[in-house]
Amino acid sequence: MLLELKRIYVPPGQRVLLQDVTWQELETIIEELGEHRAARIAYDQGILEIMAPLPEHEDNKEIISDLVKALLEELDIEFRCLGSTTFKNEFMAQGIEPDQCFYIKNEAAIRGKKRIDLTVDPPPDLALEIDITSRTHPDIYQALKVPELWRFEKGTLKINVLQDGNYVESKSSLSFPDLPLIELIPQYLEQSKILGRNATLKAFRSWIREYLSK
Template sequence: MVASISLNRIEIPAGQRIYLHDIDWQELEQILLELGDKRATRIAYFDGELEIRMPLPEHERAKVLISYLLVVLLEELDLPWESLGSSTFKKESMKAGIEPDDCFYLKNCRAMIRKKRLDLTIDPPPDLAIEVDLTSPTQISAYEALGVPEIWRYKNGKLVIFILADGHYIEVSISPTFPTLPVREGISRLLERSTEMLMSEAIKVFRQEVRQWLK
């Protein structure tokens, strides 16, 4: 007899994750339905392998701060944007699904206004995703399959920028979204200082720094 246990009965401590193997697409859809939308956990799925993780408070603070800093950059450059946060992005033909820590539409932002459902067979993937790697690495294979052009990953106390090239991610020193600005160094430096600052103070400091860059 094979035991069947509802996922709602499984508790995942903060900073931990569980892995489920040999999950087909129909099972993934059922699991997402069972987990529901109002949850703290996030999933990553690629080619039958499903990861369900529970972020730490430290993870959430870094995620929110990086997102705010990105918004500062976009505002100071007067660039349009739309965020869909940790929405579920999935595509059956690629056997891939991901819930980013945050994501932004830039080139395609106007197409996402009032979007209630995502269908990656017709909708574009986000232009930029943010991932905070504190306890384990991001599921890069899912991002490659879905074709997200740029990922900002916070790992080992630094911001690392990856761009998609020929179907695979490569690390770069300059964000193609902000080609003339020292984004990687500036945000990494601010994140290091932010441990002793309120988030509101950190954002003000960064905005002043960006304005110096733009002079």
């Protein structure tokens, strides 16, 4: 399997599917791929997907992540951002690497931990999937009980929240219930492409402060 893996080249924006991958093979593959890589993985009942994001995907991911961080800071909410950490549960035979994720409500429960084990630790409160092409795995996030999944595609933000074990699309966020983020996030993302990152974040922070002062 490792020999085959080393021969695999995944062009940006493309994916490779491997079938009948055991849990032990998955663990070995993740270790072989290493932590500092562009490719993302998703594992569901023996099927492993490896995908390489496009450069513009990374740009959008970084700006949206920065907007969420700015929002949490302005609201004075403790959080932990774990990027594309591999979240997996052997009992469920499922694993996923989000484009970005945040511990917010459950930040204190995993504070200082170097490794997250979903058999004992809570899942992240918020996961982000950016510029989805063929790679979309809400079922895995749902099985891992991630309370909130944001899916940004073609300029549109869709918020999915967990209700009775299933995702339902929502107009508001569980983590930020009073903010019109479906409109705000795409708006400031587009603004960043004209004004630049720093100017956009400064404007976004100003908007939040004005909103909170009402």
